[in-house]
Amino acid sequence: xxxxxxxxxxxxxxxxxxxxxxxxxxxxxxxxxxxxxxxxxxxxxxxx
Amino acid sequence: xxxxxxxxxxxxxxxxxxxxxxxxxxxxxxxxxxxxxxxxxxxxxxxxxxxxxxxxxxxxxxxxxxxxxxxxxxxxxxxxxxxxxxxxxxxxxxxxxxxxxxxxxxxxxxxxxxxxxxxxxxxxxxxxxxxxxxxxxxxxxxxxxxxxxxxxxxxxxxxxxxxxxxxxxxxxxxxxxxxxxxxxxxxxxxxxxxxxxxxxxxxxxxxxxxxxxxxxxxxxxxxxxxxxxxxxxxxxxxxxxxxxxxxxxxxxxxxxxxxxxxxxxxxxxxxxxxxxxxxxxxxxxxxxxxxxxxxxxxxxxxxxxxxxxxxxxxxxxxxxxxxxxxxxxxxxxxxxxxxxxxxxxxxxxxxxxxxxxxxxxxxxxxxxxxxxxxxxxxxxxxxxxxxxxxxxxxxxxxxxxxxxxxxxxxxxxxxxxxxxxxxxxxxxxxxxxxxxxxxxxxxxxxxxxxxxxxxxxxxxxxxxxxxxxxxxxxxxxxxxx
Numbered sequence: 001x002x003x004x005x006x007x008x009x010x011x012x013x014x015x016x017x018x019x020x021x022x023x024x025x026x027x028x029x030x031x032x033x034x035x036x037x038x039x040x041x042x043x044x045x046x047x048x
Numbered sequence: 049x050x051x052x053x054x055x056x057x058x059x060x061x062x063x064x065x066x067x068x069x070x071x072x073x074x075x076x077x078x079x080x081x082x083x084x085x086x087x088x089x090x091x092x093x094x095x096x097x098x099x100x101x102x103x104x105x106x107x108x109x110x111x112x113x114x115x116x117x118x119x120x121x122x123x124x125x126x127x128x129x130x131x132x133x134x135x136x137x138x139x140x141x142x143x144x145x146x147x148x149x150x151x152x153x154x155x156x157x158x159x160x161x162x163x164x165x166x167x168x169x170x171x172x173x174x175x176x177x178x179x180x181x182x183x184x185x186x187x188x189x190x191x192x193x194x195x196x197x198x199x200x201x202x203x204x205x206x207x208x209x210x211x212x213x214x215x216x217x218x219x220x221x222x223x224x225x226x227x228x229x230x231x232x233x234x235x236x237x238x239x240x241x242x243x244x245x246x247x248x249x250x251x252x253x254x255x256x257x258x259x260x261x262x263x264x265x266x267x268x269x270x271x272x273x274x275x276x277x278x279x280x281x282x283x284x285x286x287x288x289x290x291x292x293x294x295x296x297x298x299x300x301x302x303x304x305x306x307x308x309x310x311x312x313x314x315x316x317x318x319x320x321x322x323x324x325x326x327x328x329x330x331x332x333x334x335x336x337x338x339x340x341x342x343x344x345x346x347x348x349x350x351x352x353x354x355x356x357x358x359x360x361x362x363x364x365x366x367x368x369x370x371x372x373x374x375x376x377x378x379x380x381x382x383x384x385x386x387x388x389x390x391x392x393x394x395x396x397x398x399x400x401x402x403x404x405x406x407x408x409x410x411x412x413x414x415x416x417x418x419x420x421x422x423x424x425x426x427x428x429x430x431x432x433x434x435x436x437x438x439x440x441x442x443x444x445x446x447x448x449x450x451x452x453x454x455x456x457x458x459x460x461x462x463x464x465x466x467x468x469x470x471x472x473x474x475x476x477x478x479x480x481x482x483x484x485x486x487x488x489x490x491x492x493x494x495x496x497x498x499x500x501x502x503x504x505x506x507x508x509x510x511x512x513x514x515x516x517x518x519x520x521x522x523x524x525x526x527x528x529x
Contacts, residue, residue, distance in 0.1 A: 041139030
């Protein structure tokens, strides 16, 4: 594909997909409240 | 060197100095938290773009282009690994780190680890050894940036390398000394945007010059059949070592103090998720495109004397003078971005060491003044090392990047995620990371940096398990959500 070896194409596809994953997670976070990390992440409980 | 070329670049340097003077004239920089962390009030776009720009450094358009030129797309092992680690940092480490940092009033990662374990008898030792690690690795890292600035000005403007190193080093020292972290973030932001512009236009122009994508692929295969693959023509143990080296290198992203400082300065942990999207997009671009530029450089300049300078040569040859000047400004700017952030973080750690361990009664004005003096000294050290040139830009960056990741990133990640982390364990990890990075480089250079991580991790876990029964040695516990 595009003249590149299959392995290279797969890795490039993953590299392109990762920012998309970050965006998807952000949309989930935003829909759940104030935008804080709520999924696939970790947040120490607030002391406030 | 044309007038238009020099004029564009000159205007840019003056703008950088203007940013430094602007923030110097604002009274806020007389307070340490404002000088070092911009009052913890930096927004989403500046934090995300500057976080990448601060780490992007000389490697994007020098070291990484050199990798593309010599070994081709096998460098993508590093790219994909680092993207995963960046996402991990934003989502697993940064939220708790940001919150704890404000509660503890920590300025840097070293300051943070020392404050978390301040009740432990190892708290002070963590600060001493971690600050030593900062000086060793940051001094090296700053020199790599100044070498890159020197090469950019040498190739682009035709300024002699020796003079260019001095000019670049002094420029960054002046605006960082004056403006502190605020100047650093905003110059990083502007430079980050210019890097994106360069990363998009330069490969397009280079591939067009070769004759389009099809011709680029054919010419690259003809130059070296292994350039487009993921193995660089290696097999068996050699391939495993190569991939291991890329992964070990990428793990360094866990502990870059100048990048982590952005998390401490961000306005709220609520904007980290959004910032991660911008940072990931920028990282994906800047970790991929320079490899293609390097391969295009291999086609266009088959006998380049210095593969790490190919992007600069290409830029001068392929673009109109005014645009080449703008891109040169952006690329030089990316390098300066890293340098200024490194000087700030080194200054912060040394001033905190002075204030907490040597002279606790020192007033804030004196500390801020001392911080500025240290920035100037670190610039001098970096310029000196740049004249010496102990290795290629890539070699120096790899050493510093992995060293910082192992000594600081590993303990921070474990502290956030593992409640058995102890002060003794963190101290042991910092010491083991420092010694193993230097030892691996000088005693077993063929395996560098693969050995650094298992050694540091093993020492850390052993000491944590041996000492976690004592409640006074454990940092503030953090539980899962």
